[in-house]
Amino acid sequence: MSPLPRLILTRHLAEAGASTRPLPAAVKAGSLVRIRQGVYVEASAWAELAAWQRYRLRIEAVAETAILPVTFSLHSAASVWGIPTIQRGQPIHALTLFRGGGRSRAGVRKHLVEPGTVDAEIVDGLSVTSRQTTVLDIAATVPFAEAAVPLDHVLRPDSSRGLPALTKAGLLAAVAGRYSAAAERRVRSAVEFADFRSGSAGESYSRGLIHMAGFEAPILQYEVRSSTGRVAFTDFYWERSRTVGEFDGIEKYLKPEYLQGRTPGQVVVDEKLREDRIRATGRNVVRWVWSELWRGELEGMLSRAGVPRRPRSSSGRSNGPGTQNRPWDTRI
Known part of the structure; x- marks a missing residue:
């Protein structure tokens, strides 16, 4: 991934003894963009970023401003891993052990997990759920066609990061007992449908839509x-x-x-x-x-x-029109 632009943090300026008072004026003048409270980036650099790069930069901003260490999950973990997803309108996803902290706030969606169940790794200095957990959690919470995108990707080696391919057998073995019965069925169907031969996120998403259309x-x-x-x-x-x-x-x-x-x-x-x-x-x-x-x-x-x-009797049942959830509707 090409380097992201440098974040301008008000706390860094304050620590260095510099004034933060010019920042709001710079935003109003159009030379800076405020991407989170206390976090800015140069407007010219922001304008050149693709949507997925802006999302990745917002993850960095959350990590920089969080009071406690953050473990990112779902689409946010996938972004850090370089796993493609369908991101339309996605918040930043993070795990929490606090039962009162499951609501979205300031663009961050917190997902309740039990102590000792977090499968996390450090990637690019950020704590994220493992590749396996990330793609399975996404498959449990998004429509079928969207689940195909990250699953197809991890079935191929990631040569840019030197990561091996995951296997369907390994993914399926990790599903049992992790989700509700309905979510487990969706995940298993999505994993079984996944195919390493899809050459891009667009091809994977198209293949999922083709299947769901019958x-x-x-x-x-x-x-x-x-x-x-x-x-x-x-x-x-x-x-x-x-x-x-x-x-x-x-x-x-x-x-x-x-x-x-x-x-x-x-x-x-x-x-x-x-x-x-x-x-x-x-x-x-x-x-x-x-x-x-x-x-x-x-x-x-x-x-x-x-x-x-396809003959009607062989139509796929998982994540049909009646079961498609918004990505942020399901706890993991």
Whole structure:
């Protein structure tokens, strides 16, 4: 992860004998952003951060201003570990042993745990729940499609951090007795559904939505070939309708590892030519982006393309529309 901007803490200024009185004026003038009481960051640096980076910086701010040591959990622990999640509107999640401290306050959601049950590690100087606990707790508290994102990720080695892949067997073994019966069923279903072949958070989330919409399971990372050889590897493929599905994340147009020396404009042209080659094999192509996932448009797009549905008797039951909780509704 690229370095986050430096936090400006009022307590550090006070300890150094510097005045904190100019800070509110700097916020009003637009040169500073206040991200938490007593914590500021330069506005120019803040403007360049992606949403997930801003969330990560808010975690740092909570750690810096907490009266007692904090152990972060759920999406906050995942952020520190570098595990992708669906973060829309997430508060900062932290564990508490105090039964009167389970309410949100100042953007922090406290989760009650019993003494001696916290499975925590120190990562980047922060106390966080272990990778295994983190992804299982998320799976217990979010809709099915969202649970696929962190679970798919941890089934692959994290080469950037030198972390090994977790296994389904290990995850399932850790579930028993940790959650309510209903939550345990949700977690087990999500773990069994997880697949290390999903190449990104967007692909994982899409795969979960595809499943919940009742479509047949696609072939992942499918190799399209013509009479002259390989044409492309695709994110999703349905043989019965000869449909290729492609999640189009913004990363390929911005990150150097995807650009590979090309301009974003060249990537757009290359993607169009690649799609033309796929269509030339007699297959149809459906592409979607994050905004279409947020608007719930994926099901209609796949239906119009003729993607087949599963028989009703085999539909998944976990985290169906009647059981989807908001991420902060369930205690862990």
